Amino acid sequence: MQQETSVRRVSVFDTTLRDGEQAPANAMRPEDKLDLALRIEALGVDSIETGFPASSPSEFQATRLIARHLTTAKFVTFCRAVRSDIETAVEAGGVDNHEVQVMATGSDLHLRHKRQITRKEAVDEVVDAVAFARGLGVTSVSVPIEDASRGEHDLLRDITVSAVEAGADCFVIGDTSGCLTPEEYGDLIAAFREWAPSPVRISTHCHNDFGLALANAVAGLRAGADEVQATLGGIGERAGNTALEEIAALLAYKGEQLGLRTDIRTEGMYEAYTALRNVIRLEEPRNKAIFGTYAFGTAAGVHQQGVLRNPATYEYVEPARFGRQRSILIGRHSGRSVLRHLLDGIGVEVSEEKLTELYRAHVEERVGGDCEELSVVRERLARELAVTPATATGV
Structure with a gap:
């Protein structure tokens, strides 16, 4: 008998409004x-980071x-390891339903060249x-x-053990420069899991x-992290x-x-992302996973033939599950x-010879290097073939 795999619930921490916002523009x-x-709360996340209250009145x-206004998610504030920052965060939000983050410096590189303080300090x-x-x-x-990803283990362990004794109940392991591979990041999380056993939480960042942000986060979760920090659309510093x-x-x-x-x-994610893009004036990328303009679109004839017969042929991820719709576009690679x-949709049967003629006129010569929506080509065909547009059907 095959043994059932236990699936562990992962806590989701959204940092769109803090780490996401601090990127340029x-x-x-x-x-x-x-x-x-x-x-974001309506999506079902567990925690929402509001920002860095001590940094500005805004x-x-x-x-x-x-x-x-939050009713289901916890709110989180970002602070330096400075008492005044913490006082300001508490003044802004109180203590109820509030997680305060106290930033630690995890590498000698940062201690020497940015902070100019000792490990003990x-x-x-x-x-x-x-x-x-x-x-x-x-x-x-x-x-x-x-x-933390470039930190020396003895320093990281000292920070962790000492902070737990002081009352910390969660550690966020920052691959701040995005320099690790999944194997390396998983090993790092496993080390923290030894230094800070449950019920202390470990979070990926x-x-x-x-x-490799997604791959590293998954590796960290599989190595024992309880929580993943993420942003809508992956916005944030640098990449x-x-x-x-x-x-x-x-x-x-x-x-x-994966056991996670x-x-x-997921159905409301694209609407939330669209609202975010409108606020920060972010152009929608064409090819981004899940949220790209054409993440669920196709213009290639071989693919279109499969999708028209059964969408599963080229859609492993279902668009409706993420508030998206598939799009089939007419381009020079369409067949x-x-x-x-389209002709079936407007109720017109033509010979192969006529089909070739229409293909040349409406696809090869008309479209060129660009793509057109099916509805545009369908209306054009309907006019040419004297079909009432109101009777036209199809995608």
């Missing part, structure tokens, strides 16, 4: 952040607004900040470790500099972060195989099967 107003936070106001400041947050009544304090829609899609289809699942409601499909 992604600035959002407080009211924009509130609208997006409510849309970030403070966004946190205050979001803290007052780095550990001491985190211990003090975590204990201070607990003293204010904050019930959940997490420690995101910047540049992966950047996409090598295009971006783990994309929320990609991790949700992968676990929706491969979760049983989320409670994300006669899609033209035949």
